[in-house]
Amino acid sequence: MASEYNGSSKASESVFKIPPIKFTKLFINGKFVDSVSGKTFEAIDPRTGEAITRVSEGDKEDIDLAVKAARQAFDHGPWPRMSGSERGMIMMKFADLIEKNVEELAALDAINGGKLFSHCKAMDIPGAARNLRYYAGAADKIHGTVLKLSKGFQGYTLREPIGVVGSIIPWNFPAIMFFMKAGPALAAGCSMVVKPAEQTPLSALYYAYLAKLAGLPDGVLNVVNGFGETAGAAISSHMDIDKVTFTGSTEVGRKIMAAAAASNLKPVSLELGGKSPLLIFEDADIDQAVNIAFNAIFYNKGEICVASSRVYVQEGIYQTFVKKLVEKANAWVIGDPFDPRVNQGPQTDKKQFEKILSYIEHGKREGATLLTGGKRLGSKGFYIEPAIFTDVKEDMTIAKEEIFGPVMSLMKFKTMEEAIKRANNTTYGLAAGVITKNLNVANTVSRSIRAGIIWLNCYTAFDVDCPYGGYKMSGFGREFGLDALNQYLQIKSIVTPIHDSPWH
Known part of the structure; x- marks a missing residue:
């Protein structure tokens, strides 16, 4: 990092x-x-x-x-x-x-x-x-x-x-x-x-x-x-x-x-709030998928309602995806937000900073594997290295609760039906993403996930002409x-x- x-x-x-x-x-x-x-x-x-x-x-x-x-x-x-x-x-x-x-x-x-x-x-x-x-x-x-x-x-x-x-x-x-x-x-x-x-x-x-x-x-x-x-x-x-x-x-x-x-x-x-899923299918362009997944959670230091904090990757590309994700994390620059070389500034305040660090500790205690990041940087200010967890289970705190910070939960799936079921296994319904080249998969998944906005082969693609809001406990x-x-x-x-x- x-x-x-x-x-x-x-x-x-x-x-x-x-x-x-x-x-x-x-x-x-x-x-x-x-x-x-x-x-x-x-x-x-x-x-x-x-x-x-x-x-x-x-x-x-x-x-x-x-x-x-x-x-x-x-x-x-x-x-x-x-x-x-x-x-x-x-x-x-x-x-x-x-x-x-x-x-x-x-x-x-x-x-x-x-x-x-x-x-x-x-x-x-x-x-x-x-x-x-x-x-x-x-x-x-x-x-x-x-x-x-x-x-x-x-x-x-x-x-x-x-x-x-x-x-x-x-x-x-x-x-x-x-x-x-x-x-x-x-x-x-x-x-x-x-x-x-x-x-x-x-x-x-x-x-x-x-x-x-x-x-x-x-x-x-x-x-x-x-x-x-x-x-x-x-x-x-x-x-x-x-x-x-x-x-x-x-x-x-x-x-x-x-x-x-x-x-x-x-x-x-x-x-x-949201606990938005991103579903990456094995026909996806892996480099594109890594870029989308990384920015979808770590953009604005994870302080974004639609952040794709739950990333599901089909098992055929999982290992390659993880390897490339770590490479991208290692090139991520954290520092002063006025420096044009910096990708991530400090969390907004001390309370949010401490809340994020406590969730990272929860993840480790509950048995998830901290693949990279998750530490405080420096002794001044509210800087946190982006955390990527693997071996995450659906009933873990980091998979269920909105963290509102740079913490990714990475999981693998086998079938489209399984991915849809797990994506919907949340009290929230703000956003979701799907990465695939298969039009039938894209259409089926986007119609099946209960969320207010679905991004296909992109993420956080907002526009003032595009309505945006939540299902379920993500509001109305x-x-x-x-x-x-x-x-x-x-x-x-x-x-x-x-x-x-x-x-x-």
């Missing part, structure tokens, strides 16, 4: 000049403000484990203020009353400003989340702008339908914005997740209260600033930093929030759903595509009699 590890900020700054942090307060009703309590909390640099700055800590009172601003903006402000094309133009300007500030935004997610600066600059931040543009283009294409009803009535439907949206986003993809929710919600004409993850609030505050510059009316987009058990809980149970959207763990998703039901029965969309509702836009719209039916109709 190659390592360019260096936990010092001096080494990082020699690679890239990190800009100063500009925004650390809450953003409510178009202004940056301190929290009501005056409390702050540390934003940590996972490269060193040390504080970068302190940010305002929002609580229930701050959520109340943000919701009040969002409610006013929705009930009486211009945003939902603008034409779709007017909203679209402001969103397009917002996207332009994101691209103009791409380096600074990418740097914030690197120093605050341990993400690779190069990936943020090339993919995440441009992806956020692309998401905004997609929904900006849809904003003036929200149509109802005309209905020919029986017995002398006519009707039509209106598609109206659902209202005030509470958005609770995770720390693994701060940019993508922010706009995965904000893009369709803003296009629909909703107002929002966004709670970024407490681990990664810095870029969300910058987006709030850019939204204001783009011309988004005050109160339409509010950002409240804070913790899940306080600010997040206040969003979930708030009587003046009309919908909650959440991406994160299944455990927290249950709590959000219960709180929403116990308050005003607001609708909830949840994109939750869809992100991306026009399916996501529909989740922020209500359908209203209007019926009138036609007294003089010839069909009366």
Whole structure:
């Protein structure tokens, strides 16, 4: 396992000049403000484990203020009353400003989340702008339908914005997740209260600033930093929030759903955990399969909901596959996320870092063979060597529970029927992958696996036009595509009699 590890900020700054942090307060009703309590909390640099700055800590009172601003903006402000094309133009300007500030935004997610600066600059931040543009283009294409009803009535439907949206986003993809929710919600004409993850609030505050510059009316987009058990809980149970959207763990998703039901029965969309299988058949191109399998779990240091943490390889190619997988692991470079030679930066925070290491110990204790990796790198920061386990059984903890880190469970299978059965042997159903040259196998397996997205001969091939979401305990509702836009719209039916109709 190659390592360019260096936990010092001096080494990082020699690679890239990190800009100063500009925004650390809450953003409510178009202004940056301190929290009501005056409390702050540390934003940590996972490269060193040390504080970068302190940010305002929002609580229930701050959520109340943000919701009040969002409610006013929705009930009486211009945003939902603008034409779709007017909203679209402001969103397009917002996207332009994101691209103009791409380096600074990418740097914030690197120093605050341990993400690779190069990936943020090339993919995440441009992806956020692309998401905004997609929904900006849809904003003036929200149509109802005309209905020919029986017995002398006519009707039509209106598609109206659902209202005030509470958005609770995770720390693994701060940019993508922010706009995965904000893009369709803003296009629909909703107002929002966004709670970024407490681990990664810095870029969300910058987006709030850019939204204001783009011309988004005050109160339409509010950002409240804070913790899940306080600010997040206040969003979930708030009587003046009309919908909650959440991406994160299944455990927290249950709590959000219960709180929403116990308050005003607001609708909830949840994109939750996963334990996604990747099935590699013996007719596959082995080099391609190794590359797909490796990146499908170790991309973004394994901190990705759809990570293919369960890899099933048909027995005829298993030994060759393992050999090539180890070779690839040995060439993998771990180190400072600002270094362009690095493939993997630090885990996002200490809690996640320790959780991953504990799962690796579980795997060893339960009898799995640690083929390579699995150790901490350095004494500073949250760096972990990617772990590859063989001899994994279905009832082992590492095969059942979502680890959300760079840990692969490698297993072999004999037949397609066995592979399908084992792939479905999970409480989750977020994603799956199939690698084969056989079209019949590809079609049969993709139709048989119970998951929201199946990738054939590829993995993590996301696109804003492709709906994405879970089956089973991976949640419900869809992100991306026009399916996501529909989740922020209500359908209203209007019926009138036609007294003089010839069909009366």
